[in-house]
Amino acid sequence: MRTRIIIVKSITHAMKGQKLLSNNRISSSLERNAKAVGLYGCGYGLRVSVKDVDRAVQILNASGIKITDIFD
Amino acid sequence: MIYFDNAATTFPKPMAVKTASETFFNKYGGNPGRGGHTLSIETAKQIYETREAVKNLFNAQSEEDVVFTQNCTNSTNIVINGLLKQGDHVIISDMEHNSVSRPVDRLAREGIITYDIAKTYDDDLKTLQSFKSLIKPNTRLIITIHASNILANVVPIELIGNLCNQNNIFFMVDAAQSAGIINIDVQKQNIDFLCVAAHKGLYSATGMGILVTDKGELLRPLMVGGTGSQSSSQIQPDFMPDRLESGTGNTLGIITLKAGIDFLNKQGINKLYEKELILAKNLYDGLSSISKVTLYSAYPEPDKAVPVVAFNVDGYTSEEICAYLNNKEICLRAGLHCAPLAHQKANTLELGMARASFGAFNNANEVKKLVNYIKNS
Numbered sequence: 001m002r003t004r005i006i007i008v009k010s011i012t013h014a015m016k017g018q019k020l021l022s023n024n025r026i027s028s029s030l031e032r033n034a035k036a037v038g039l040y041g042c043g044y045g046l047r048v049s050v051k052d053v054d055r056a057v058q059i060l061n062a063s064g065i066k067i068t069d070i071f072d
Numbered sequence: 073m074i075y076f077d078n079a080a081t082t083f084p085k086p087m088a089v090k091t092a093s094e095t096f097f098n099k100y101g102g103n104p105g106r107g108g109h110t111l112s113i114e115t116a117k118q119i120y121e122t123r124e125a126v127k128n129l130f131n132a133q134s135e136e137d138v139v140f141t142q143n144c145t146n147s148t149n150i151v152i153n154g155l156l157k158q159g160d161h162v163i164i165s166d167m168e169h170n171s172v173s174r175p176v177d178r179l180a181r182e183g184i185i186t187y188d189i190a191k192t193y194d195d196d197l198k199t200l201q202s203f204k205s206l207i208k209p210n211t212r213l214i215i216t217i218h219a220s221n222i223l224a225n226v227v228p229i230e231l232i233g234n235l236c237n238q239n240n241i242f243f244m245v246d247a248a249q250s251a252g253i254i255n256i257d258v259q260k261q262n263i264d265f266l267c268v269a270a271h272k273g274l275y276s277a278t279g280m281g282i283l284v285t286d287k288g289e290l291l292r293p294l295m296v297g298g299t300g301s302q303s304s305s306q307i308q309p310d311f312m313p314d315r316l317e318s319g320t321g322n323t324l325g326i327i328t329l330k331a332g333i334d335f336l337n338k339q340g341i342n343k344l345y346e347k348e349l350i351l352a353k354n355l356y357d358g359l360s361s362i363s364k365v366t367l368y369s370a371y372p373e374p375d376k377a378v379p380v381v382a383f384n385v386d387g388y389t390s391e392e393i394c395a396y397l398n399n400k401e402i403c404l405r406a407g408l409h410c411a412p413l414a415h416q417k418a419n420t421l422e423l424g425m426a427r428a429s430f431g432a433f434n435n436a437n438e439v440k441k442l443v444n445y446i447k448n449s
Contacts, residue, residue, distance in 0.1 A: 010301040010314050011105035015120035016135055032108025041303030043108065064134075066311075 004053050006060065007036040007045040007068040014044040017065050024059050026052045033071060040068050074402045074438045079221050079249055079380055079409075079429030081271045081278055085328070086432070089275055092331035096324040103320055105300035115323060122330040123313075129333055130266060131257040132284050136312040139288065140321050141281035144248040145171035146294075147267035150283055150316060151244050152176055152215075154291030155265075160212040162187040163203055165227060167220040167414040171267075172246055176215070189413070190216075194370075196228035203232055213242045218250040222409050222427055223418060224352075224369040224380040226254065233262030242287070248272060249378050251282075252336055253345050258284055270325065275332030275432075280325030288312040295319070339432065348379035348430040351439050355381045355428055358443035365446060368418045368425055379430040382418075385449060390424035393449070397426075400445050402438075404428050 008014050014030050021028045028046040037043035048056050053070065060067060075083050095118075102111030104119045123135040132138060141147045152175040156162065162176055166189050179185045188206040192199045203214060214236050219226045229245050236243035244265035247256060251266075252273025258266050264287050270280040285291075289310060296308040297318035309315050336344070352372035359365045364386040370377040385393050394406035407424040408415050415421045428442065 009311055010299070010309070011116050012120060012123070012136060012313060015116060030113060037303075039304075041305060042301040044105075 002050040003047050004050055005031060005033050005036075005045040005047045005071050006053070006056060007033060007040065007043070007071065008060070009066055009068060010042055011044050013065045014046060016063070017046050017060050020059055020063055020065075021046065021048065021052075021056055024055070026056050026059070028056070035071055036069060042068070045071075074434075074441065076428040076430065076434065076438070076442065077403045077405050078431035078434075079272065079378075079427065080405055082273065082275050082431045084433055085275050085277070086332065086335040088335050089277075089328045089331040092327050093277060093324060096327050100323065100327060104323060106298075106320070118327050118330065119321070119323065122326045122333075125330050125333040126282055126284065129256075129336075130251075130284050131259050133259065133286050137284055137286045137288070139283040139285070139313045139316045140326055141283055141316075142279060142322070143271075143281040144246065144267050144269035145281070147265075147281045147283040148172050148215075148244070148246060149175050150291060150294050151265045151267065151285075152179065152213075153294055155213060155242065156185050157212075158184050159210055160185045161208045161210045163190050163206045163211060163214045165189070165203075165216040165413075166191050166417050167217050167223060167225065167227070167411065168215070169217060169221060169246060169248065170410045170412070171248070172215050172217070173413055192216075192225065192227055194225075196231060199228055200231045200235060204235055207239055207241070211239070211241050213244060215244045215246065217246045217248075218256070219247075219254070219378040220369075220380075220411070220414050221249045222369065222380065222382045222411055222414050222425055224372070224377040224382070226250070226376055226378065229256075229263065230261045236264075237262040249380070252332075252341065253348070253378055254375070255341055270329045270332070273336075274329055275335055276329035277325045279322055280329055282329075283316065288316055291316065293318065335432075344432050345379075346374070348432070348434070349374060349377070351430045351434055351436065352377070352379040352381050352428075354436060354439045355442060358439065359383055359446060362443075362447055368420065380427060381429075382425040382427045384420070384423060384425055385446060388449070390426045393426040393446075396449060397442070397445060400441075402442055402445065
């Protein structure tokens, strides 16, 4: 399954985001991403299936969780 | 031993809190928000779940509005020192603990702010009017203790919150003695900054406080440093709760706080409050019948008082009374309880008071023993 990781600002946002996605039936895993750590200083993100990325971004945005970047 | 010093810190803690504390040592020992390994992530989940529990308990808008601090004094200092600027005016109540009055007074002595002290009364509307009459064009913050730690009175925070809202004034509540005892709703009561001592009514380990605010971005942090976020920048994050949570937090305290809140939810805050008020009434009534006793605290009535009874015995200082009771294995607190303003109000600055305060694990027999010892003193 192809996945992408949605990087957020902090561990709190990652935890909150994971619950929100789960409530919307989007499965995700909370990970720390080395590339994001180097670029932004916080590497926490939510890895989701490629097919769910757009919907996940919408849900997170609507809840005020700012997305820093999206990586493969 | 009989423990009647729950207003200082609750003891004993519920069994679930003790059990939860062990998970810190054998399960959740990673540094939350600082690593990507399983132990760090699993510990971070515990921290987040505690934020959710606190958010729900006080009806905050978001988990990010929950800041974990060292204690309630740390919370009050974060707000007072982080919000106020040159020329601001502040109003505090006449029952404030030193955790509020000292930082406010220091800013005033430094010529940064001015402040006034509002009198509180048994009549809620009179109390409201007292705060209202002191508002000036430059009043930026009103602070009140929710319930006095010695006089037991409950201040009408919803009325004062509305007053602040109508006048664009920030509202801070010191809920050290009320959180976990009386229901608090930060949205309904228009509270901008709620300061909480988690180790009291919320039954966590000591070294644990909370600040609940949706205005954290307005505060200049007391402390800046590592947050695990935006680490490549020398600038403190502007988002919550990271903005106000620098350095490794008190994971043990936070885990026990969650267990304490679960305990409260299971027991029911209202039910516990009712039970503790009955014990306070028993003590109040028992002591009232002893002619050599002077009582100072409010009569224990729902929504009017917290379960605290303050008294003195003729011919003894409060320290002597508490030392006598300590010899009988009963723990009460004597002296000024870090609340000189409230003692000034009660005219007991020199004498102090003996204070009995109740928790979830006290019972009526313990109260009877205390009354008998005072009777026979």
